[in-house]
Every structure is written in C-alpha cells, then in structure tokens.
Amino acid sequence: MVGVVLVSHSAGLAAEAVALAxxxxxxxxxxxxxxxxxxxxxxxxxxxxxxAVRSVDRGAGVLLIPDLxxxxxxxxxxxxDGRIVVADVPFVEGAIAAAVAAGAGAPLAEVLEAAEEARTxxxx
Amino acid sequence: MERDLFVAxxxxxxxxxxxxxxxxxxxxAAIGDADHGTNLDRxxxxxxxxxxxxxxxxxxxxxxxxxxxxIRRVGGASGPLYGSLFxxxxxxxxxxxxxxxxxxxxxEGVVAVERLGKAVLGDKTMVDALAPASRALALAVRDGAxxxxxxxxAARAAxxxxxxxxxxxxxxxxxSYLGERSVGHEDPGAASAALFMAALASVAG
Numbered sequence: 001m002v003g004v005v006l007v008s009h010s011a012g013l014a015a016e017a018v019a020l021a022x023x024x025x026x027x028x029x030x031x032x033x034x035x036x037x038x039x040x041x042x043x044x045x046x047x048x049x050x051x052a053v054r055s056v057d058r059g060a061g062v063l064l065i066p067d068l069x070x071x072x073x074x075x076x077x078x079x080x081d082g083r084i085v086v087a088d089v090p091f092v093e094g095a096i097a098a099a100v101a102a103g104a105g106a107p108l109a110e111v112l113e114a115a116e117e118a119r120t121x122x123x124x
Numbered sequence: 125m126e127r128d129l130f131v132a133x134x135x136x137x138x139x140x141x142x143x144x145x146x147x148x149x150x151x152x153a154a155i156g157d158a159d160h161g162t163n164l165d166r167x168x169x170x171x172x173x174x175x176x177x178x179x180x181x182x183x184x185x186x187x188x189x190x191x192x193x194x195i196r197r198v199g200g201a202s203g204p205l206y207g208s209l210f211x212x213x214x215x216x217x218x219x220x221x222x223x224x225x226x227x228x229x230x231x232e233g234v235v236a237v238e239r240l241g242k243a244v245l246g247d248k249t250m251v252d253a254l255a256p257a258s259r260a261l262a263l264a265v266r267d268g269a270x271x272x273x274x275x276x277x278a279a280r281a282a283x284x285x286x287x288x289x290x291x292x293x294x295x296x297x298x299x300s301y302l303g304e305r306s307v308g309h310e311d312p313g314a315a316s317a318a319l320f321m322a323a324l325a326s327v328a329g
Contacts, residue, residue: 009199037199041199042199043199043200044199044200044203045196045199046195046196046204047196069200069201069297069298070199070200070201070203070204073201073203073204073205073240073241074195074203074204076204076240077195077204077207077208077240
C-alpha cells in the first residue's frame with residue numbers, strides 16, 4: 001500500500017488530521033502525522049518528516065501532503081522521483097481522499113490523482 | 125586554508141545576524157511571523173557547533189555541513205531555503221577554490237533556492253538579494269576582478285537588492301497573504317541574505 005504523510009507546522013493539527021483520515025478511510029490505511037518540531041514547537045522538521053515517511057513506506061511509494069510555507073519546502077526536500085511525491089492539495093480534503101485511495105490499494109499515481117481531485121470538490 | 129575561510133564566513137555571518145537579530149525580527153513582524161532573526165541565529169549557532177565538533181576537510185564540506193544543519197535545525201522556511209543554497213554550493217564547489225569556481229557554485233546554489241521556493245526576482249524574497257549578488261559575481265569574474273573587489277560588489281548588489289524589495293508586493297511566503305499591505309517593508313529574507321554576502325566580503329575582502 002502507498003503511504004501518506006501529513007506535514008504540518010502543528011503537531012496537533014497533523015495528528016488530528018490523521019485521526020480524521022483514518023476514521024474515514026479505515027484504521028489500516030498507512031497514514032502518518034509529521035507535525036511540528038522535534039521539541040513539539042510550531043515549525044517543520046525534516047527529521048520528523050523522514051521518520052513519518054519511514055513508518056508508512058511499504059515499498060509502494062509515499063505521498064506527502066504539506067499544509068503551507070516551510071511544510072511545503074521541507075516536504076519537497078524529501079521528494080524522490082516516482083517514489084516520494086508531494087501533493088499540491090487542500091490539507092484536510094486531500095488527506096482524506098488520499099487515505100481512502102491508499103487504503104483501497106491504489107498505486108501512487110492514483111492516490112495522487114485522488115488527492116488532486118479534492119482541490120475541485122465544491123462544498124456548496 | 126580555504127576551509128578556514130569558509131568557517132570564518134559562517135562565524136562572521138553568525139555575528140552579523142546576531143547583531144541584527146532584532147532588526148530582522150522587526151522586519152519579519154511587519155509582514156511575516158516574527159521569527160526570522162531568532163530562527164536564523166539559532167540555526168547558525170548550531171552550524172558553528174557542528175563545524176567545531178567535526179571539523180570538515182574542505183570548503184565544500186563546510187558548506188554542505190552548514191546547509192544540512194540549517195535544514196535540520198531551522199523550523200521556518202529559511203532552514204530549507206538557506207540549507208539548499210549552501211548544500212548545493214557545497215556539491216558544486218571544486219577544490220582548489222577559485223573566484224570563478226565559487227561564482228559558479230554560488231549561482232547553482234541560488235538556482236536551487238529559486239527551484240525549491242518557486243520564487244523569481246521581484247517576488248519579495250531572499251532571491252531579490254541573492255540573484256543580483258550572483259550576477260555581480262559573474263560580471264566581476266568576467267572582468268577579471270580581484271577577489272576582494274568581486275565580493276565587495278556582490279555584497280553591495282545584495283544590499284541594494286534587499287532595499288529594492290521595500291516597494292514590492294510579496295508574491296511568495298506568508299507576506300503574500302497580506303497583498304498590498306506587504307508594500308513598504310523590506311523583506312527579512314532578502315535582508316539576511318545581504319548579511320551573508322556582507323560577511324563573506326568582510327572575511328575574504
């Protein structure tokens with residue numbers, strides 16, 4: 001299965017978004033949180049993101065979903081062509097769409113596509 | 125010898141950033157999240173610790189060590205951006221270091237920053253100081269300038285580039301959320317980039 005990592009400035013935001021995504025996608029979906037600094041403060045830590053990637057990497061690739069700013073920059077530092085990919089998608093909606101697709105066993109390209117579709121979901 | 129020069133660059137940059145920490149943070153408070161001065165000071169302090177703890181063998185290694193440390197230790201956008209600048213420079217820099225070789229490595233570093241941040245000249249970012257500095261260095265190399273003259277010109281170009289961000293509207297980073305309200309403030313990333321170039325001119329000039 002493809003792994004999904006939610007990268008946020010906030011440990012709490014990343015953890016809760018993972019809980020929500022797994023609640024909807026199923027507890028087996030390999031979704032991990034990478035929020036905040038090593039000391040728990042606000043910010044983005046490449047060490048925290050790398051550890052999260054390792055925790056969900058089952059060989060089928062990993063999709064990184066950053067919130068904004070340095071989360072995007074840090075996620076992009078870890079990109080590996082065709083294996084570790086950053087999605088330019090809304091954080092919560094993209095995370096849920098990616099988690100559902102990943103949990104259903106879709107390959108990386110389809111998980112990315114599912115997340116990108118979340119960009120155009122209308123709420124009203 | 126050249127290794128010591130690069131270590132001295134980071135020592136001087138740390139001194140200048142620390143001396144200007146409150147100004148950088150004030151600039152960042154105006155249009156950002158008020159952490160640029162403290163983040164960079166903390167990151168550079170870690171760089172000096174790392175360089176002292178496991179002394180690199182070459183100037184290129186000083187740069188890669190500094191870049192990797194900034195990426196790992198700075199939680200804000202300046203960590204990945206400055207980290208990429210120095211890491212890419214370290215990768216590209218050949219030994220023995222010449223002015224032309226340094227200018228080429230610096231240009232590659234600036235391109236790495238532009239790629240990572242997807243920023244171009246005029247977006248009101250550190251690129252507005254780094255790119256003019258890179259161009260000044262390339263011109264100085266072309267004209268066969270002395271090292272001290274070339275680095276002085278690069279430092280001036282960075283300083284002028286930073287001041288030129290004042291009337292710009294930000295198109296990247298947190299300041300871009302402010303739209304027109306970002307006009308009238310110097311970009312803190314450009315201001316710190318100018319300090320890095322001033323530090324280099326001061327130790328190698």
